[in-house]
Amino acid sequence: MTGGHLRLVVCGAGPAADIGRLLEIARGRSWTTSVTATTSALGFIDVAAVEEFSGQPVRTSYQHPPAEPRVLPDVDAVVVAPATYNTINKLASGIADTYPLTSVAELIGRGVPTVVVPFVNAALAARAPFRLSVAGLRDEGVRVVSGPGDGWEPHPPGAGGARQQVFPWQMAFDLARELAQRRAHR
Ligand SMILES: Cc1cc2nc3c(=O)[nH]c(=O)nc-3n(C[C@H](O)[C@H](O)[C@H](O)COP(=O)(O)O)c2cc1C
Numbered sequence: 001m002t003g004g005h006l007r008l009v010v011c012g013a014g015p016a017a018d019i020g021r022l023l024e025i026a027r028g029r030s031w032t033t034s035v036t037a038t039t040s041a042l043g044f045i046d047v048a049a050v051e052e053f054s055g056q057p058v059r060t061s062y063q064h065p066p067a068e069p070r071v072l073p074d075v076d077a078v079v080v081a082p083a084t085y086n087t088i089n090k091l092a093s094g095i096a097d098t099y100p101l102t103s104v105a106e107l108i109g110r111g112v113p114t115v116v117v118p119f120v121n122a123a124l125a126a127r128a129p130f131r132l133s134v135a136g137l138r139d140e141g142v143r144v145v146s147g148p149g150d151g152w153e154p155h156p157p158g159a160g161g162a163r164q165q166v167f168p169w170q171m172a173f174d175l176a177r178e179l180a181q182r183r184a185h186r
Pocket of ligand 1: 010011012013014038039040041083084085086087088119120121160
């Protein structure tokens with residue numbers, strides 16, 4: 001697939017500061033991008049720089065009044081990264097009390113390929129709600145990158161700073177692109 005549109009949904013965790021890396025990787029593959037940020041993520045990202053790079057508004061909330069027709073392009077794949085403990089659990093439970101959650105819920109329901117890359121420490125990842133959420137999302141066909149087989153695992157509490165440096169942006173894009181390609185050829 002040469003080119004498509006990637007929706008990046010960014011949550012409030014350290015690697016959010018580096019989303020420019022994913023945007024650049026996508027552009028290198030002729031993909032366009034748009035960014036949806038949770039309210040918490042806004043504290044980590046440079047909104048103006050992201051908007052300038054992607055050419056799209058960073059969306060955090062619904063438009064009032066709703067624009068007709070929709071201003072954002074059709075989405076070929078979704079990457080939720082970094083995905084927080086909070087967002088993963090809410091998404092898996094069907095909680096949709098914000099624009100980012102509702103939009104991802106709908107995109108998953110429409111069968112749009114979705115890759116979730118958690119940035120969660122091992123103490124949180126050991127909790128039953130998180131394990132159930134990951135399993136539930138996978139059951140629905142969401143590609144959750146977490147575990148020894150994925151080459152990306154929860155980090156020890158306190159090790160987030162170092163782990164942020166090796167956040168798997170390239171893997172996230174490659175998986176999203178591969179899933180989108182597969183869907184396009186079905
Ligand atoms: C500096 C800072 C770093 C954080 N790092 C993480 C993190 O690595 N993983 C995580 O799940 N939550 C982290 N949090 C907590 C989330 O931001 C918090 O749970 C928030 O409610 C998540 O909202 P969101 O899921 O809507 O983005 C961090 C918070 C702050 C202030």
